Amino acid sequence: MSQSPNAPEVIQIGEAQLLVRFAEAIDTALPARIAALSTSLKQRFGNALLELVPSYTTLLIEYHPLKLSPLELSTSIPTLWIQAQAVESVGTLHRLPVLYGSRYGPDLAALAQAKGLSPEEVIKLHTGRRYTICAIGFAPGFAFLGEVDNAIRHPRHSAPRLSIPKGSVGIAEAQTAVYPDASPGGWQIIGNCPLTLFNPDNEPMTPFIAGDSVEFYQVTEEQFIELGGEPCPVWK
Structure with a gap:
């Protein structure tokens, strides 16, 4: 119909x-x-x-x-x-801390080089806008966020990694996202968020719903640990 x-x-x-x-x-x-x-x-x-x-x-x-x-x-x-259609904004704004680069964001330097930017410029562009949660999927609590600045759009890896650590923040084409749990994946990982974004024992299990919005802000490694972040395991 x-x-x-x-x-x-x-x-x-x-x-x-x-x-x-x-x-x-x-x-x-x-x-x-x-x-x-x-x-x-x-x-x-x-x-x-x-x-x-x-x-x-x-x-x-x-x-x-x-x-x-x-x-x-x-x-x-x-x-x-x-x-x-008269709705301009709905839902909750989530502000997510991110530790960018080094072992927490192993693709940051290569992505910056490919785009003709410094890592600091990539971080500024990534944290400089508010993203809409367009959909929840792929894995429980995985929120697809759009859209990143044109200057940092970058394709997925041709071969996915076997394991992406929980909290990894990635870019794939025009989208960005946080992996709520460890899983295989091919996104360009530029940092890590220390917050728990999916817990099956909670109600709701994830704080996100489609239509919410997300802003990222940069933290130091000390702040990352204070917020519950853990050292990233060996990348596979």
């Missing part, structure tokens, strides 16, 4: 799932508006909605088919979306 050309496209993809597509291209204004729409849907339909999964340009809605019809749900979306 779909709506008018000016409204998001609504597609029935399962017995009790709708996919709402808002655009074809990534726009950093979208996550806040999708988050606003999600909030409005929760307020209107309550426990008839089982799960809402926002992404860069879509919203996956899983609903209880005995409590809510797809027609009722889909016809409510255009009006709520018009209201959501």
Whole structure:
């Protein structure tokens, strides 16, 4: 099922799932508006909605088919979306400390050289803007943040590392992110954040939701340790 050309496209993809597509291209204004729409849907339909999964340009809605019809749900979306488009900012601002370079950011020097910058200039550009959380995925609590300054955009490594330490801060093309736990990965690692950003025993398990925003600020190694940071293990 779909709506008018000016409204998001609504597609029935399962017995009790709708996919709402808002655009074809990534726009950093979208996550806040999708988050606003999600909030409005929760307020209107309550426990008839089982799960809402926002992404860069879509919203996956899983609903209880005995409590809510797809027609009722889909016809409510255009009006709520018009209201959501008036949203300029929504959610929480997270300020994250980062220890840049050395063994905590093994790719900083090479990335700086490739871009014709000093490491200090890369750090200034990375900490100099506010990033939108566009989506949560890849791993639990992994927040995709956009967009970095054009001057420090850089592709992933051609061969991923076997293990990226918890807290690693990376760049991949126009995106930046913090690895909430150790995992394989191919991003350019420029530093490390000492904060715990995913804990399955907490509720919520991660402080991030799509539509929130993030700012990074530089700390010294002493401050990093005081904030709970740990020496990075051997890189693999």
